[in-house]
Amino acid sequence: MVLPAVTRRTDARGRFREEAAFLPFRGSEMFAVTYLPVATPRVGHPLLLWEPVVRTERYFQELLRSRRVRELRDGRVPANDWREEMAGHGHVDILGHAFHRGLYETGQSRRLDALLAGTTHPTMIVQFRRGRIPRPEYQRLQEAMAREGGYLEIGFVHDEPAWFFPGHQMKVLARLLSLSADWLCRVAEGMGSRG
Amino acid sequence: MADPLSIRGVVERPVHFRAGPHTLFGVLTEPPNGGGDVGVVLAMGGAYVAAPNRNRLSVRMARALAAWGCRTIRFDYHGVGESTGTIDGYWLDRPFVEDLVGAVDVLRSAGVRRIILIGSCFGARTILAAADRVPELAGAMLISTPVRDFQMGDNVPDQYARDLSVPQLLGKALRSHVWRNLFAPGTPQAFLRSRRLITRTAVLKLARLLRGPRGDGRARGVSDRFRAGLVHLHARRTPLLFLYGQEENFYEEFERARRGELRDLLTGPEGTVTVEIVEGVVHGFTTLAVQEQVMARGLSWVQTLALSTAQTAPTRPQKSLLTPLS
Numbered sequence: 301m302v303l304p305a306v307t308r309r310t311d312a313r314g315r316f317r318e319e320a321a322f323l324p325f326r327g328s329e330m331f332a333v334t335y336l337p338v339a340t341p342r343v344g345h346p347l348l349l350w351e352p353v354v355r356t357e358r359y360f361q362e363l364l365r366s367r368r369v370r371e372l373r374d375g376r377v378p379a380n381d382w383r384e385e386m387a388g389h390g391h392v393d394i395l396g397h398a399f400h401r402g403l404y405e406t407g408q409s410r411r412l413d414a415l416l417a418g419t420t421h422p423t424m425i426v427q428f429r430r431g432r433i434p435r436p437e438y439q440r441l442q443e444a445m446a447r448e449g450g451y452l453e454i455g456f457v458h459d460e461p462a463w464f465f466p467g468h469q470m471k472v473l474a475r476l477l478s479l480s481a482d483w484l485c486r487v488a489e490g491m492g493s494r495g
Numbered sequence: 496m497a498d499p500l501s502i503r504g505v506v507e508r509p510v511h512f513r514a515g516p517h518t519l520f521g522v523l524t525e526p527p528n529g530g531g532d533v534g535v536v537l538a539m540g541g542a543y544v545a546a547p548n549r550n551r552l553s554v555r556m557a558r559a560l561a562a563w564g565c566r567t568i569r570f571d572y573h574g575v576g577e578s579t580g581t582i583d584g585y586w587l588d589r590p591f592v593e594d595l596v597g598a599v600d601v602l603r604s605a606g607v608r609r610i611i612l613i614g615s616c617f618g619a620r621t622i623l624a625a626a627d628r629v630p631e632l633a634g635a636m637l638i639s640t641p642v643r644d645f646q647m648g649d650n651v652p653d654q655y656a657r658d659l660s661v662p663q664l665l666g667k668a669l670r671s672h673v674w675r676n677l678f679a680p681g682t683p684q685a686f687l688r689s690r691r692l693i694t695r696t697a698v699l700k701l702a703r704l705l706r707g708p709r710g711d712g713r714a715r716g717v718s719d720r721f722r723a724g725l726v727h728l729h730a731r732r733t734p735l736l737f738l739y740g741q742e743e744n745f746y747e748e749f750e751r752a753r754r755g756e757l758r759d760l761l762t763g764p765e766g767t768v769t770v771e772i773v774e775g776v777v778h779g780f781t782t783l784a785v786q787e788q789v790m791a792r793g794l795s796w797v798q799t800l801a802l803s804t805a806q807t808a809p810t811r812p813q814k815s816l817l818t819p820l821s
Binding site: 370374391393395396397398430 | 776
């Protein structure tokens with residue numbers, strides 16, 4: 301998902317080829333690992349990621365686990381093995397959402413750290429969780445990017461990711477939006493001062 | 496109105512329309528030839544569900560209906576998705592009638608003369624409350640319609656508070672899995688769910704005890720507003736399809752009402768009320784299998800209704816109600 305450009309600036313040093321000098325990319329969960337491999341955001345443009353998936357295998361396992369948990373909770377007879385279901389129908393039922401074979405197959409082995417390695421995108425991850433301790437995988441990503449001269453900031457909102465639970469009223473929406481917008485503005489100002 | 500988009504033989508337009516003080520967003524789906532005089536409104540459940548519904552159920556249904564010649568509108572309630580406004584919560588006795596009537600107006604302005612309303616849970620209750628403002632109503636499909644009134648999230652607490660005595664409630668609270676969820680929860684969600692269930696049940700039970708016995712529908716377990724909507728539609732002999740999942744408590748309560756208080760309204764000789772049951776839980780459309788069943792039964796019923804003898808409906812002067820997208 302691409303947000304409209306927050307501001308348009310011209311980089312005097314010609315660092316950006318086009319007029320839209322500030323073009324942030326914002327996405328949640330699978331956005332980064334599906335988007336970054338196929339579309340190369342221009343060098344240095346910010347990435348704002350809400351609770352991004354770091355390793356797709358783990359994310360897929362979580363999806364499939366949630367299906368099993370639901371079956372157990374409802375006392376239902378477990379459905380067919382998910383592989384059989386995917387082979388037969390082309391998708392698997394995850395809590396009423398179709399998880400398609402195409403996404404599963406093309407999403408294999410994607411790692412956010414590998415995709416961001418060596419890039420210079422100012423990046424912010426917003427972590428949805430109680431407490432202000434980064435998840436280990438985000439912490440490792442932050443350290444890896446720092447080693448390579450990149451920069452990753454981690455912000456926190458104290459809530460569950462709303463899109464996991466349709467019907468969940470996000471109580472911290474204002475905080476999420478202000479956190480995200482403030483960061484984008486800071487980055488934009490930083491880019492402007494360099495320009 | 497924005498330029499239409501042609502998708503697999505049907506035409507879709509994003510629309511903005513007025514509903515009371517709000518501007519709502521919707522998608523009008525039409526057959527390529529413009530369609531006949533039948534239009535369908537898809538009304539979502541509460542819980543901040545946006546127009547596409549879970550797994551794009553409303554999108555698929557709208558396109559299938561358009562392929563059969565029906566114009567269909569799906570929309571975001573105020574405070575949801577692209578619409579303006581905010582929502583403080585959902586109460587079944589405070590349905591969003593203006594929102595639904597606004598969507599009906601869009602169909603009217605598109606030339607529709609017979610209207611079919613399809614809604615689930617909160618959307619179904621909104622349909623019952625709005626029916627008297629839709630003289631062209633040709634039928635309503637009401638999915639997982641609660642007969643009680645409660646606030647969103649209070650379904651089970653409200654049911655417990657109404658149906659169980661204090662000793663029975665204490666017995667439930669002392670069960671081992673409740674204590675496990677409170678003091679050694681497997682997940683944060685389990686803890687939060689149990690804590691909320693206990694506190695809301697206690698609050699609602701206390702309120703009922705302090706209030707004393709009341710004779711209104713809320714105390715009896717059948718909403719007065721539900722009954723009023725049904726009385727109106729019964730008098731008009733509007734065809735109704737009630738669809739429930741066999742395992743959901745809404746069905747249990749509906750059946751109890753059908754055998755008791757609402758017997759005359761729901762089992763009349765005219766045969767205008769159809770009740771269909773599918774396996775599992777329909778509410779929330781939480782499995783693909785349930786979605787498929789709802790789609791199949793809904794489409795079949797609408798097709799039958801649309802093909803049946805055209806009812807005469809009062810016509811209204813057409814006017815443009817659509818606000819161009821800016």
